[in-house]
Amino acid sequence: MLDIPLRVRVHVETLPAAQNDMGVCDAFEQYAPVGKPVAMNAPHPPKVAGIDSTVPAPAHTVAPVSVVSGTSPVTPPNPPCALLQDRLAGWVSDLTTLHELTERLVRTDALTDALTELLRAGSALVGARRGLVVLEPGDGLGPDTTIGLGLAHADLGHIETVPRSAMSYGRILDGLPGCDREIAQPDLFSEDGLDPRHREVAARLGYAASYALPLATDALGRVGAAVWLYDEPAEPSERQRHLVGLYARYAGEHLARLVEVERARTRMATMAEELLPSRLPRVAGVQLAVRHRTGPRGGGDWYDALPLPDAALGLAVGSVTGSGPSAVAAMGRLRASLRAYAVMEGEDPVAVLSDLELLLRLTEPARSATALFGYCEPALRKITLAGAGHCPPLLLGEGRAEFVETSVSAPLGMLACWEAPSVEMQAGLGETVLLYTDGLLHRTGDAIDRAFARLHAAAAGVPRVLRHDPDAVADHVLRTMLPDGLDAADSADDVVLLAARFD
Template sequence: MSTPPSWTSPKVAGIHRPFPPVSHTPTPPSRNTGPAGPGRPPDTAEVRLAGWISDLTVLQELTERIGRTSTLREAVEETLRAGARLLGARRGLLALRGPHETGRPPGAERLIGLGLERAELGQWETVPRASACHTRLIDDEEPLREIGHPDLATADGLHPRHRAVAAGTGCAASYALPLTTEAGDPFGAALWLFDRPGQPESRQRRLLARYLRHAAGHIAGRRELAHAREALAVVRDGLLPARLPRVAGVTLAARQRTAPRGGPACWDVLPLPDGGLGLAVGAASEAGPAALAAMGRLRAGLRAYAVMEGEDPVAVLSDLELLLRLTEPGRPATALFGYAEPATRRLVLASAGHPPPLVLGEGHATYAETALSAPLNMLSCWEAPSVELELAPGETVLLYTEGLLRRVGGPLDRAFAGLRTAALSAPAAARADPEALLDHLLRALPGGGGAQAAGASGVGASGVAGDTVLLAARFD
């Protein structure tokens, strides 16, 4: 039914008003301004003015509340709560049209409910699009201003499935409005459901329409931000290895946790000629899409140099530093590269301003003494010696980024001590399984005061935690 029903009926059963209604009458105010006597009604102008002030106060409160939301879900849930308050409803749902670039079929919407269980929300998704109010508001070529059904059991033009879902979820009436862009194009719709037959008053509908004009703009902004973050996450994941290689004599595991505003990080495990294995982690000091793209180029360069001269980690980082200086001027980064020989349990490391690896064995956890050095692309020439480790059977080498230290919080020495303590507290079964070990460390270091941790090298000293990367290699 494309034509909205008439709202002239005074029936309001099932509409629970959260604040007393104020009558707005078009009758001109009385010219008698004297005090109201026993038989004289109060001044209509004063009543109307009081109603306007009450309405503006409510709208101001609700718009301030939605303005404090920071995510798309928070904005949608606040909009549903505000609409329920204005209409006196208990339940509702909001549908957002899916973006075309995600590959979903046209017309796919994302539903978020208020007071509806997941199963009930799923039932409303089964209502045919030609009958459901929220999909009609989105699909119709001529956008509708509102769709209301004062009595879903007797409303004309509803699909039998629509009536069945309404009866099954205990909904007797509904009222829906579209969410439109500034150009007037609908990108979503909000639907509120009532327990008993009834309809909102004209004043309630007018207040809700004014509120939704503001809320729609806020939701559209949060929606664009959410889409941008999802796209960035797809790119970020695409710059990392899709899977870990299987190498005889060593067991590998990796974890990455992204930070909302921190610098990106990368890791890599690369099988090399003659049975060698390259292990690498790196982190950038800046944040944003440009830093993420630079980190992708850094990983690509590191892989190329590792294939050519991986047995010499110092040469790999020296060439990488030259590449960054020529292609990424003024953009420093930390990196650590290790060349491992699983057959002999020999590991050669070189670090450019990166935190030292942690070696875990039976009853001990010690940091490898890598030489202090500047990050890549910070000085005119990078130099640092390599460190060679002879590992015992069953020992695990943990490579990580500064983001893990920031999860510990506090000064740098306290962060290193906290990481070592967390590693020593791992059960024997976790120490024997790199996957379980990394899960244990992430649980033991949840990241409460990470913003207070000192920088491991001066990079990232802005106090914003970067991405957390953990790479574990257990040698048999």
């Protein structure tokens, strides 16, 4: 993971960490190539297994042994080869540590996880117990967030009350002169001119020193800043500073990549949401609620609720094959077309889907879609349904939870001519109809038959006190089907759950 050239091939026995008196920082400076040594003047240390004898001798190697006439040579207490082995072992130890920490960082694919791992690794490298990282890209396009290590949300709130210019991370993020590198404050309470609010917060939270580093890349510029807090007056050693500096440079590049991914996800989700209804209509006799989850790549699941003539209501859910911007755009075109067909001939759902199938086949022959359209008459509590390869609705009442049988049909765009009969369903007073996309079933990870069984059990298990509220019904079903945050987790499948309760 680290592109650090080595002029020395190391093949030494592992030495105790306590013997390491020189780390990567000192070693690289000591043994950096300074030109080819003169043959007559170049030192020639004894050959040691795995060590190139042309390596220049360290500056603080023990002095040569002087031999007094008539006496035997005196063996120094620390031969040069042993000292060199100790220092090479320090190199190996430092490189191994950095390799392990960067490996752990690169395995994170979520921005929050990467920031947390950065704080943990930096805390171990500089010897601090607590810290925070402020993500604030310099181009102002976000995302902006603050993550703490060993700090509660209330503690972060206290820190944010300190004037930004009085905090080391604030000076780094604002690009103040001389603040483009590390900022060490080894003893906050002995500093002259420390902001009174900063002094108060530091005393309240119990930290007495801090060490801050910028997080930046050549391509994106400033990404953020990380600060580690010491409980007592302290500061990292030169070796610790060099190690955490190497780690921070790599972490900045990784965070920049995750920032771009997060921005793409946000743009995709925003575009998908803008192509869907901004709010559900209010129609007498029926209450509506919807839950929509978009995958990280953007999918083609959609829904609609459209007031129609004669106090009717059109309900629709569907899914377009594929993912990404093209699928989202196709979803928007398909939904807009269905709205037009529903206004013209919504009382005949089969005709609506037939027109939609013809449009899809002519304009996007390489794409298929599933759809379910229902012509709802709230006063009669009746829905006329037509489906094209879509999942059947589920009817939830006081004494029943059952799937509505719809005719078996192919998805739109799969056959030369789509045709399927419609079905009518009658809902009772206070009953709720659930329309959903297959993403709700796929996100469970179960086989399709078991996923249907889980959906039936989740609907049947809605407490009676919640069944009067379609929002509560939708939330209960979603949490039961996708527990432990699976409804919000990254997944290739979108989820749509539309609930309509008849009053």
